[in-house]
Amino acid sequence: MADTPILIWGAGAIGGAIGAFLARAGKDVLFVDRVADHVAEINETGMRISGPVAEFTTPARATTPEDLDGIFDTVFLCVKGQDTVGAVKALKPHLTADGCVVSVQNGLNETVIADLIGAERTVGAFINFGADYHGPGHIFYGGRSAVVVGEIDGTITPRSERLHALLKIFEEDAILTDNIWGYLWSKMGYISLLFATAIVDATIDEVIASKTHQPLLEALAREVMAVAEAKGLKPHGFDPFDPQGFTADADPAVTQAAFDKMVDYRNRSEKKYSGMWRDIAVRKRKTEVNYLLVPFVREADALGVPVPLNKQMIELVYDIEEGHRQQSWDTLDLLKAEMS
Numbered sequence: 338m339a340d341t342p343i344l345i346w347g348a349g350a351i352g353g354a355i356g357a358f359l360a361r362a363g364k365d366v367l368f369v370d371r372v373a374d375h376v377a378e379i380n381e382t383g384m385r386i387s388g389p390v391a392e393f394t395t396p397a398r399a400t401t402p403e404d405l406d407g408i409f410d411t412v413f414l415c416v417k418g419q420d421t422v423g424a425v426k427a428l429k430p431h432l433t434a435d436g437c438v439v440s441v442q443n444g445l446n447e448t449v450i451a452d453l454i455g456a457e458r459t460v461g462a463f464i465n466f467g468a469d470y471h472g473p474g475h476i477f478y479g480g481r482s483a484v485v486v487g488e489i490d491g492t493i494t495p496r497s498e499r500l501h502a503l504l505k506i507f508e509e510d511a512i513l514t515d516n517i518w519g520y521l522w523s524k525m526g527y528i529s530l531l532f533a534t535a536i537v538d539a540t541i542d543e544v545i546a547s548k549t550h551q552p553l554l555e556a557l558a559r560e561v562m563a564v565a566e567a568k569g570l571k572p573h574g575f576d577p578f579d580p581q582g583f584t585a586d587a588d589p590a591v592t593q594a595a596f597d598k599m600v601d602y603r604n605r606s607e608k609k610y611s612g613m614w615r616d617i618a619v620r621k622r623k624t625e626v627n628y629l630l631v632p633f634v635r636e637a638d639a640l641g642v643p644v645p646l647n648k649q650m651i652e653l654v655y656d657i658e659e660g661h662r663q664q665s666w667d668t669l670d671l672l673k674a675e676m677s
Contacts, residue, residue: 352415378474418628467608479608487517542603577602
C-alpha cells in the first residue's frame with residue numbers, strides 16, 4: 338500500500354475521538370466532515386478531547402467532502418448508518434485500488450460497504466466506547482470500552498494487523514479478531530437494549546437497573562441472539578454485554594449476572610445517555626433505527642425467526658421521532674404490555 342494520510346470520514350463522536358488520538362501520536366490524519374463550522378474549528382484550533390479519559394487539544398487537518406483532494410489507502414468510516422451509502426459513494430473515487438474502508442460504526446454496515454466497493458476492500462470493526470459530539474472541534478470522551486477490528490472473511494492478515502496497531506494508539510486494549518461478526522451481532526443485542534432506554538426520559542443505568550423492566554429487556558436481547566444462532570454465529574461478549582445471558586437456554590442466574598454487569602458498568606460511565614436518546618432529546622433528529630434494528634428484523638424474517646418485541650419497539654421509536662409519543666416510562670410500558 339502507498340503511504341498516504343489516514344482518512345477519518347466523519348469527525349463526530351467516534352471518528353473525532355479516534356482521529357484525535359492518532360493525530361496526537363504523530364500520525365498523518367485528515368478528517369472529513371460535512372459540518373463546515375466543525376471543519377473550520379478543527380483547522381483553526383485543533384481537535385479538543387475532554388472528559389474523564391483524557392483532556393487535550395491536538396493540531397489537526399480537516400476538510401469537507403466537496404473539498405477533498407487526493408487518494409488514500411486507509412479510510413476509517415465513522416458516520417451514522419443512514420449516511421453510509423452516501424459517504425462510501427463520495428469516498429470511493431479517493432480510495433486506492435488496494436485500499437480499504439474500515440466500518441467503525443454501529444450496526445451491520447460492512448455488508449452495505451462491501452456491496453459498494455467490494456468485500457476485498459472492506460474491513461469490519463466493533464466499538465463500544467462512550468463519546469459525544471459537544472460542538473465544533475470538541476468531542477467528549479466519556480468512557481473506555483471494547484475496540485475490535487477484523488477481516489470480514491474471518492482471516493488474520495497483515496492489513497488487519499496494521500489496522501489493529503493503529504487502533505491500539507487510541508485504545509491500548511484493542512483486539513484483533515477472526516470473529517468480527519460474532520462481536521457485531523453481540524453488539525446488536527446491546528443496541529436493542531439501548532433503543533429501549535432511548536424511549537424513556539431516563540439514564541441508561543436507570544432503565545437497565547429497573548427490575549420491573551428487566552424481563553422486557555431480556556426478551557428483546559433474546560430475540561437478537563436467536564437470529565445470531567440461526568445464522569450459525571458465535572456471539573462474543575464485550576464489556577459490558579454478555580450474550581450468554583440472553584441465549585434461549587440461559588440459566589436465570591447467568592442472565593441476572595449479565596444485568597448486574599451492565600448496571601455496574603453504566604453506573605461507572607460518565608456517558609449516561611445513548612446516542613439514540615441524544616438524537617431524539619438533544620439533537621432533535623431521527624435515530625439510526627432504520628439502519629440498525631430494521632436490517633436485523635429483515636434478517637430475522639428471512640430466517641423465519643420471530644422478533645415481535647423488536648418490531649413493536651421500532652414502531653414506538655417512529656412515534657417518538659414524529660412527535661406522536663413522548664420519551665417516558667409509559668411508552669416503555671406499552672412495549673412491556675406486548676409480552677403478556
